[in-house]
Amino acid sequence: MITITNLSKNYNGTTVLNIDHLKIPKGQSFGLVGNNGAGKTTLFSLLLDLIRPSSGNVFNNDITVSQSEEWKPFTASFIDESFLIGYLTPEEYFNFIGELRNRNKADVATFLKDFEDFFNGEILNQKKYLRDLSKGNQKKVGIVAALIGDPKVIILDEPFANLDPTTQIKLKKLIRDLTESSEVTVLISSHDLIHVTEVCERIVVLDKGKVVNDIKTSEATLKELESYFAGDQQVQEVQEDLS
Amino acid sequence: MFKHFIYLQWKAFFRSSSLGKSIGLKILMGFLAIYFAVIFLLLGIGMYPLLTEFYPDQPPLHMANRFVLLWLVMELVFRFMLKTLPVMTVKPLLIAPIKKRKVVNYVLIKSLISFYNLLPLLLIIPFGIFLSFKTEIAPLSIIGWMVAVYTLILSVDYFNFLIKKKFTDNLKALLPLVLIAAVLAALEYFDVFRITLYFGNGMDYLVENPWLAIVPVLLFAALYKLNQHNLERRFYLDDSLGGPAKEVNTQEFNWVRRFGDIAPFLQLDLKLIWRNKRPKTTIFLSLIIMGYGLIFYPQDTYESMRTMYVFVGIFMTGIFMINFGQFIPAWDATYYSMMMSQNIPLKKYLASKVGLITFSIVVLTILTTPYVYFGTHILVMNIACAIYNIGVNVPILLYTGSFNRKRIELEKSPFMNYQGTGAAQWLVGIPLMLIPVAIFWPLTRWVSYEVGVAVLAGLGLLGIILRGPIMDFIERAYRKNKYAMIEGFKQTGE
DSSP, rough: OOEEEEEEEETTTTTEEEEEEEEOOTTOOEEEEEEEEEESSHHHHHHHSSSOOOEEEETTTTEETTSSTGGGGGGGEEEEEESSSSOOHHHHHHEEEEEEEETOOOHHHHHHHTTTHHHTTTTTOOOOGGGOHHHHHHHHHHHHHHHTOOOEEEEEEEETTOOOHEEEEHHHHHHHHEEEEHHOOEEEEEEEEHHHHHHHHHHEEETTTEEEEEEEETHHHHHHHHHHHOOHHHHHHHHHHHH | HHHHHHHHHHHHHHHTTTTTHHHHHHHHHHHHHHHHHHHHHHHHHHHHHHHHHHSSSSSSHHHHHHHHHHHHHHHHHHHHHHOOOOOOOHHHHHHHSOHHHHHHHHHHHHHSHHHHHHHHHHHHHHHHHHHHHHHHOOOHHHHHHHHHHHHHHHHHHHHHHHHHHHHOOGGGHHHHHHHHHHHHHHHHTTTTOHHHHHHHHHHHHHSGGGGHHHHHHHHHHHHHHHHHHHHHHHHIIIIISSSOOOOOOOOGGGGGGGGGGGGGHHHHHHHHHHOOOHHHHHHHHHHHHHHHHHHHTOOOOGGOOOHHHHHHHHHHHHHHHHHHTTTGGGGGGGHHHHHHHSSSSHHHHHHHHHHHHHHHHHHHHHHGGGGGOOOHHHHHHHHHHHHHHIIHHHHHHHHHHHHHHOOOOOSSSSSTOOOOOOOHHHHHHHHHHHHHHHHHHHHHHHHHHHHHHHHHHHHHHHHHHHHHHHHHHHHHHHHHHHHHHHHHHHHOOO
16 A cells, blocks of 8 residues: 655655665554654655655555655545644544545544544533643544545554543544455554554564664564663564564 | 843744744834934924924924813823834743732833934924024023923823823723714814813923923823733733633524535634634724714815825725735634644635625625715715725735744733734735726726726736636645644744
């Protein structure tokens, strides 16, 4: 579904991202982990054509994202609160996004029914603007809005951060349900190794802009990732173990 | 401590992504500043001779005093429209070990150190020097007079601070003030109660008793304290920086549905305008400017200078375009990355902006039709100007919008948030009005008024006919600058 070739991004001579080749097949749940500054958000921003690549291309369903806008109808995302319109109520925001994705009000209302549990009664009918919601609730709105209109590719940056434990568990179930049918490609980044290993079938580790590990999730994955992030020396060992 | 604040502001200016635009404007404003400084200085030097010539049987100072109140009112009006209040990014300072009072004092003192406060000195000091050489008035009286007038002007500055905040908080609060001023002006005009005369007498009395200069000084100190108190009180997150959740306005603007596929964006823009204080003021401003024609149309002098009507026509029908349009797409800055990654073709987004502004021009033109009372040529002119605005000025504004890099904080309360509401805002409007004036003037001078009007309307129509290719061109500009815009709009702070 998504193919990345020779993609790099430089800021003033410093390379923050450099990926030779990465292919994410349709229906995969893809996890991206890495420390601060590893290039996770940069990669996602490049996927959404929010920043200009220094070289290389991103193909989303064979469409070059920096050349055409045709990828927008089937791609949805939530990167940060700059994706929310602060002066709308959550309902209005959902309806607005719904309209952009050719869903009428009734469709959106039906769609939102499934999320009543996820919202925990704090989002809908509150007569509040989005800017007045808490950070966690804003995030819930952003994530759910990214699911409106059956997108084929969903990109979520740090979806677990700022959420309470109950919601984290609900969100994991949500993501697993999404990818069950193998129709929807979900890309997630996270600092939380446990969450990613639980929901993603494939995990890519970024470090200083480079792919340093590409793992198919298994029982051992969490241990492997933990030891990687615990220290550099152990990484060597892990990589040797792998090979 | 002030050193630190100045350092912060310096960095904020030079590290801002709209630096180029800011410097360009600063240079332009620098020239304007020099121009006004020279004018004021000449006026200051010429005031004494002029007053003796026009009113030979009255002492010049007595005459000057009669104009002081009028001057103060003018100062207030100009400051209100032009002066940008000092902005500081307050939130990070809240938890820093800095006394609130220090920050507040810095803001207030910085407001004093301003070009607008230098200008009156250029007037007062030469006049005072003339007085001391040409008249018998005691030096102490002259000094007292100068101190009094100057502190009155500075008081106007702080008064402006107070009402400017009131204005953005709550427009209705300003109404009684305007009403009182209107009543006083009417009473003055019909010789019922000449307040300028009484004020002038008061100033004369002050010249005789120079120690009374303490009164304006005390007024100034009181206004300073009032502002200080006001700002300190609002120095809390929940009070002015965050703002508690109020009962929300859920008006849907469903009537825009009929505009087809740009309807959702129009709806969004109307909500933007209606729910945020900053854009909301552009609406009220537009309605106030509707009265602008009354200044020009009744006067016969402008009948022989009909080029002015172009200016008035463009301004009145395009005031919303100028005030709102020049910040496109910065109004959407806080969620611009979403707009750029959502299922929104750029073209449709731009088309909706054109739709909104065109709609405003049509409405404003309809509102100006009563000016037909002053002659059909005015009605025709305003319609031609409206067409010119729609066809030519709207694309120009949209195109310049693609160079916009400056985020507008819609969600910040107006407290210390006056981005772009200073003189710079009006400067952008100048080319929009000067170009049609430059086109019209030679035509009406050497051909005829009718031809001039027809050419303006024709240019507008041409723009409307060529809308398709023009919009393609603008779209390319937006696409080219897309990344820089996203980057710039992410920058918070100044």
